Amino acid sequence: MNAMSNALPEYVRASVPRPPGDREPWYKNTAPSYAGIFLWVGFYLQLANGTISQMALGLAVVALIAAGLLCFGLYYYAPAMLGMQTGRPLYIVGTSTFGTRGGYLVPGLLMGLLQLGWFAVATYVATDFIMKGLHQTSAVLFTVVAVLWAYGFAFVAIKGISYVARAAQFLNWVPLVMIVIVAVATVGGVPNFHPKEHHPWRGFAAVLEIVIGFSAAAGAAGADFGMNNRDRRDIVRGGLVGIALAIVVAGALPLLSIAGMHGRGGTSYDYADAIASVGDVAPIMFFLFAAATVVPTCFCAFIASNSFATMLPRIPKTASTLVGVTIGALLAVTHAAQNLIGFFVIVGASFGPICGAMAADYLLAGKRWSGPRAGINWAGYIAWALGFIVGILNHIPGVPAALVAANHPAGLYAFVVGFAVYWALAKAGLRPAVVPEFQCAGNVESAALVAEKGPS
Template sequence: MAKDNTPNAEAEVKENASLKPLKDEERSMGWGSYTMLWLGGCISIGTLTMGSAQLDKGLNLMQIFLAVLIGSLVLIVGICLNDTFSYKTGAPYAVQLKSAYGTKGSVIPVMIRGLPAIVWYGFQTWLGGSAINQISIALFHYNNVWLFFFVFQAIQILLSIKGFQGIKWVENVGGVVIVAAMFYLLYICVSKYGGVIHNNLGTLKPTWGIPFIAACIAFFGNSTTVMLNAGDYSRELRRGYSAPKRGASYLIAMVPATVLLGIIGAMASTATGIANPINAFGTMVDNVFIKVVVLAFILFAQMTTNLASNVVPPAYAFMDAFHMKHKTAVILVGILAVCTCPWILTNDASAAGLDVFVKIYTAFFSPIFAVLIVDYYILHKRHFTDDQLSDLYAENSSRAGINWAAIIATAVGAVIGLLNVNLSFLTATVPTGLIYYFCMKKMPSCKAFRKGTSLERVDTE
């Protein structure tokens, strides 16, 4: 049969192969675009909301600043550790998991990563639709938040279908708008409400115990989702960038923006008493033009974060687990995001619940992260041969089935983390790594998974 070389056939082949390792010529991003991708991905209204959620802990402004800073720096260390596998091999997170969890066992952690992304996708799409609605009210006196919610979601789905090319364009444009608007939001808070903010936040007696540690974990957990699947992004970065250069990209993109957003969220909530950032800034700004600019920032922030952080992971998960095409997976993720009822999650009363939700999924993410790090750095010594990588894709892979060492370690780590969700990353990560290593070394069922690792000698002794 003759080979079909039509454009449609080539597009279908490319779509079906999107989980395959990216070759050098297929990587779409340079260092600048990659930095803008991470900038857009970390700037979200969720971070603003997390800032306001810390007020219930009794923290003052300096403590909130330090909590965001510490949480962000820990996150960057995690990203730098976990982006290497995919940067070197070109394989995504869903494939990376197969090495430790097995071809069937990997479905569990990949879905655990996908669920919070879908929830955040819906949450931020509703806020984006609300921002469009507020712009419509300000300019045209037309109020229809449901219409704009679905229109905004449709736009995001169409951009997501284009893959990283569509995401790259939005991130490069949105990043410039976001940075400018973010500084203006800070200016509004300080110039118009500086006295109120100082009295309510600046003079509080500091509490350096569990509440402060919990705040650090909360800000770390707010973006820990991207720490797990950092490889989905690093595989798009062109070759030639060392770990320090990639780390510099994360530092520049994420730390200043996250710190500013956390502080701005706390300031806005203190000034107005409103947890929902859109409603808060709506009351803080009375000039129509300025209000439109602020709302445009909120709109871009939702779109950049959703496209970079909340669409790719669950889409790849569905593609891998259910052998879906990219287009079908993206549309399904968009539908499921609507089904999370984000109009409830964005209520003022939901801010504290959102904080708890972040801490709970962090309790599951920390063990998965620990398993991946031990598997790559200790068991594989940071080296995957072409044959080992091909094995992860093979139907008769040596990693076929479920690696119970990884499942047991993750389950135990999650239980430890859930005992105190405020400290989950501190308490669960190291025990999970140790349990995984010793289970891999001692469990007979792990023999196939020891192949090609530093523990392979166990089966020859």
């Protein structure tokens, strides 16, 4: 090993690729795991806001199909292929795009920080649904439930994540049963539903923004899912079923339910009100939706904890986890985590350009992983920064109206900017050298896997 490889950070040198013999087919890991993400009520709780109020249901379904394919093709595919080819997680394959030193922050710590946001959202949603099931509005009780939920399941995540993974095999499908029941109970009002306004592009763009914002970080985590897959066919099938199809099913049924509720005289676009309209079984359904939120709560806490422990090894894992859980609990208790759409915008702006830059890097390397780049890859950082600015431009005070892309999917634009800027800067030579020894040792694809993978 030369001086360059000896200078690799510990988190890179300690990485061990998952061998091909330990991989499993797509229907055992990637598809059900991703489907569980989109079946979680946090995805569709506010999906109707600004969407079916401005366009017909049929067009909303078309928008969901388009969003699902975009999430699969742009945000998930390249990271998943990199994970499959190398057997390594996101924070390792990301060192090609952002550098071995740059990888500490992006995507390393950034993923951990955003997982705290998801942890707060999951804690808030679960607590809110428990309160609705109990028919309670007490702020004190809300705080008690939120604190118990946050710290209790954070402890479970750290000490017993394997049990949570087993429970997920059942709990992930509970929301599917629930959304089918709500849809059947409200479908009678659908023929009487009519959008209050006629702005189809605004509604279409809003669907893209919400779905992409929700799934951008999960798309980047395709590297972590891909490292468990055997070949390209697993990547494609797992993504099409677990992402593209799941988005359509988990998005269309709740929109149908809210449209049906409006057809019966309802006025709300919150899916919780559609659940409440079911009748006497609504409290039980609220509790079941809350129970299904155990899985995302635990997984978010687990991922955040591992991210901080990996990237900040000098800080005790217990201390960093405790601080993170406390922040998440405070966001839930103060209801700051209630603004789901605003949080989705931040996620889309943060991970849209990451996925864009990684996709460009993947193509530039011949649809493979080039290996970690020494130090900081400024092509990746500049691409991420400019893409992030574009992603949040609508929400920066004082920005001239001519520069604001109102009623447009800013998260998608963030991906495009990240891709284009990285491509241009890479062609201009603004990338550090690859660590050669690690590159050679980092690709675990066998000749049989390459042949089976077929054309990329």
